[in-house]
Amino acid sequence: MDIECGIPILDFRKSTGVTLEEGSHGWKEMSKKVREAFESHGAFLLRCDEIPHELRKEMFTGMKSLFDLPEETKLKYTGTGNFRGYNKLPGLPHSHSFSIDDAFQSDTTKKFTNLMWSEGNPSFSEALISFSSKARELNSLILKMAVEGFGLPEKYILEVEELNSNANSRMTKYQLPEENEGFAITCVPHTDKGTITFLCEDEVPGLQVLQKSGNWADVKFPPNGFIVIVGDMLQAWSNGRFKAPMHRVVLRGNKERFVFILFSVPKKETIVKAPSELIDEEDHPSLYKSFPFQEFMDFLKIYGTKEGELKAFAGL
Numbered sequence: 001m002d003i004e005c006g007i008p009i010l011d012f013r014k015s016t017g018v019t020l021e022e023g024s025h026g027w028k029e030m031s032k033k034v035r036e037a038f039e040s041h042g043a044f045l046l047r048c049d050e051i052p053h054e055l056r057k058e059m060f061t062g063m064k065s066l067f068d069l070p071e072e073t074k075l076k077y078t079g080t081g082n083f084r085g086y087n088k089l090p091g092l093p094h095s096h097s098f099s100i101d102d103a104f105q106s107d108t109t110k111k112f113t114n115l116m117w118s119e120g121n122p123s124f125s126e127a128l129i130s131f132s133s134k135a136r137e138l139n140s141l142i143l144k145m146a147v148e149g150f151g152l153p154e155k156y157i158l159e160v161e162e163l164n165s166n167a168n169s170r171m172t173k174y175q176l177p178e179e180n181e182g183f184a185i186t187c188v189p190h191t192d193k194g195t196i197t198f199l200c201e202d203e204v205p206g207l208q209v210l211q212k213s214g215n216w217a218d219v220k221f222p223p224n225g226f227i228v229i230v231g232d233m234l235q236a237w238s239n240g241r242f243k244a245p246m247h248r249v250v251l252r253g254n255k256e257r258f259v260f261i262l263f264s265v266p267k268k269e270t271i272v273k274a275p276s277e278l279i280d281e282e283d284h285p286s287l288y289k290s291f292p293f294q295e296f297m298d299f300l301k302i303y304g305t306k307e308g309e310l311k312a313f314a315g316l
Contacts, residue, residue, distance in 0.1 A: 005209050008037045008281055009225070012048040020141070027148065034061075034142060035149025038238075042230040042245035043209065050134050051200075053224050059131045060202045063125030063258050067096065067173045069116060074098075077114055094186045094251070095174045103169035104133035116252075129194035132169045135198040137264040140164055142228055143196060143264075146238070156275055163195040164234055165267045173205065174249065174257040189307070192231040193300065194265035199227045204257040210246035213274035219247075232310045233266060233293065239274035240287040246307065268294035288314040 010033055012018055018153045019026040037044035051308050067074075077098065079085025103109045106129055112124040143160040174186045189210065201207065207219040209228070219227060235244045251257060266272065273290035299313045 003047075005041075005211070005219050006210065007041045007043050007045055007219060007227070007310075008033070009045040009047065009222055010034065010037065012050075012116070013045060022144070024136045027145075029272065031145040031148035034145040038146065038230050038234075038242040041209075042235075042243040045204040045219075045227055046138075046226045046228055047222055047224070048138065048226070050138060051131065051226070054201065055127060055130060056125040056224065058123065058195050059200075059260060060258055062121070062127050063171050063173070063202075064177055064256075065117060065121075065124065066098065066171065067258075073116060077112060092136050094171070094176050094180070095172055097172040098171050099168055099170045100128075101166065101168050103128055104136055104167060105129075111234060128169070131260065132167065132262060134202075135260075136167045137165075137262065139167075139196050139198055139228070139262065139264045141250075143234075143297045146234070146242070150238075150241075150275075152275055152277055159275070160195075160237065162270050163237060163266045163272070164264045165262050165270065166265045167264045168194075168265065170261045170263065171259070174204075174251055174259070176251050176254050178254065180254075182237055182251075182253045183261055185248055189246050189248045190244055191235075191244040191307075191310075192229055192263065193233070193297070193309075194263045195233040196231055196264045197229040198262040198264075199229065200260045202258040204251075204253075204255045206251050206257050208248050210248075216250075217247070229265070231265075232296075233272050236288045236291075236310060237273050237274055239278040239284055241278060241284070244310070246273060248306075266293040268292070268297075272296075286316055 003279045012020060013273050020030060021027060074086045077086045079099060086098050088096055100112055109129045113121045143164055144157055149158055176184050208216040209219060212219050230242045230244045232244050235242050270293045271290055272293055279286045296313055300309060303309055303312060
């Protein structure tokens with residue numbers, strides 16, 4: 001029996017009459033909804049105009065062509081840093097991913113597509129640049145709303161922007177082998193390690209979130225919708241007010257599943273620290289020490305990816 005995840009749907013679409021000009025009444029009201037969603041679920045489903053259906057369609061068409069390339073071609077893309085390039089990531093059985101830092105930059109993405117296709121595939125290159133850029137802008141907008149939702153001074157907008165300094169675009173294909181009989185956990189339970197995650201799936205569902213009851217619930221995306229998920233760094237910055245949700249991927253059947261994700265993360269040297277306004281000894285005592293982002297990532301190499309990494313590293 002399917003369990004409803006209960007994650008709220010927020011509608012940013014201007015075509016429905018929503019106005020999100022900073023400082024406006026609509027902006028303040030939506031900021032409250034963002035805060036409430038992040039406090040209650042650590043995520044919300046999003047409908048917006050910024051990424052039109054045609055761009056989304058072009059993006060996934062290009063992704064399918066990318067994963068159809070010969071294996072020796074795909075392996076040419078090695079990337080830089082941990083879990084970059086083309087690989088099978090730890091904790092992601094039955095999947096392959098391309099992970100590209102700052103794909104919103106034209107030079108970066110064109111270099112990638114020129115490596116994959118001798119003719120360069122300009123249409124997919126432009127789609128990836130545009131999609132990554134628009135997703136990054138939406139993450140930036142949502143982080144500003146988090147500041148507004150708490151009623152914090154504007155100086156903290158610069159602080160959350162530092163948590164949004166870098167962006168990693170990940171394109172993943174999941175497919176079960178026939179011997180799995182049509183069911184498998186293809187992404188193990190985890191929280192995201194960055195600040196905020198923007199995720200878009202094609203036609204095949206699979207994302208699940210862990211409920212407070214301990215049950216896993218399917219996430220049902222609205223038509224042409226997305227999901228925005230709190231990461232560990234935003235949980236630490238909010239002094240635990242926002243919760244990075246445990247989630248996983250389950251496939252039922254043998255259809256291929258394609259997903260685009262943009263992870264917003266701080267620079268290595270960025271200090272993650274909760275605003276003093278979000279700390280009070282009576283109701284919200286300080287939960288985490290301040291720390292450089294890179295030290296947390298170095299800790300994960302030793303500790304591994306499992307529940308409670310943030311508390312184990314930075315908990316007070």
